[in-house]
Amino acid sequence: MRKTLLKSLIEGPLTEAAPGADDAELAAFAAEVDRKARARLGRSLAIREIDAGSCNGCELEINALGNAFYDLERFGLRFVASPRHADVLLVTGPATKNMEEALARTYQATPAPKWVVAAGDCAFDGGVFAGSYACIGGVSAVVPVDLYIPGCPPTPLSLLKGLIALI
Numbered sequence: 027m028r029k030t031l032l033k034s035l036i037e038g039p040l041t042e043a044a045p046g047a048d049d050a051e052l053a054a055f056a057a058e059v060d061r062k063a064r065a066r067l068g069r070s071l072a073i074r075e076i077d078a079g080s081c082n083g084c085e086l087e088i089n090a091l092g093n094a095f096y097d098l099e100r101f102g103l104r105f106v107a108s109p110r111h112a113d114v115l116l117v118t119g120p121a122t123k124n125m126e127e128a129l130a131r132t133y134q135a136t137p138a139p140k141w142v143v144a145a146g147d148c149a150f151d152g153g154v155f156a157g158s159y160a161c162i163g164g165v166s167a168v169v170p171v172d173l174y175i176p177g178c179p180p181t182p183l184s185l186l187k188g189l190i191a192l193i
């Protein structure tokens with residue numbers, strides 16, 4: 027045990043250092059989102075997140091949009107608990123058989139005009155879960171998709187870029 031502790035002190039951590047945050051790029055996108063959100067939406071876009079069968083990797087990145095660094099709400103973009111209050115459905119994961127009806131009903135419950143954003147490679151075509159007995163395919167197998175955001179998982183900055191494209 028002592029030998030292992032000594033070795034860890036000398037060699038340091040085995041994990042890679044975290045990549046430095048690109049503050050300049052984030053600031054540029056933040057300004058762009060803010061400008062477009064004000065012009066098109068009057069500073070308000072309500073997003074309902076739906077996990078259609080994700081491994082939760084995508085959710086971790088989506089959660090990061092709400093932290094103090096990305097702080098999505100400063101642009102008037104916010105997550106809501108009900109599809110009846112939503113403009114955008116942000117869907118992650120492959121469309122699983124168990125979530126098919128829930129996803130379709132959530133879409134029907136969202137008032138028009140509405141947009142569907144499929145986030146992550148699984149949401150595009152099933153990703154690593156494609157071909158599974160539990161999956162139907164990508165999100166478009168159940169509801170019409172307006173925008174795909176690629177990545178496994180997509181980074182918070184990719185999600186921001188996607189929202190800019192949508193706006």
Ligand code: SF4
Nearest residue numbers: 081083146147148178
């Ligand atoms: S795209 Fe990657 S992180 Fe997202 S649900 Fe699929 S496997 Fe998980």
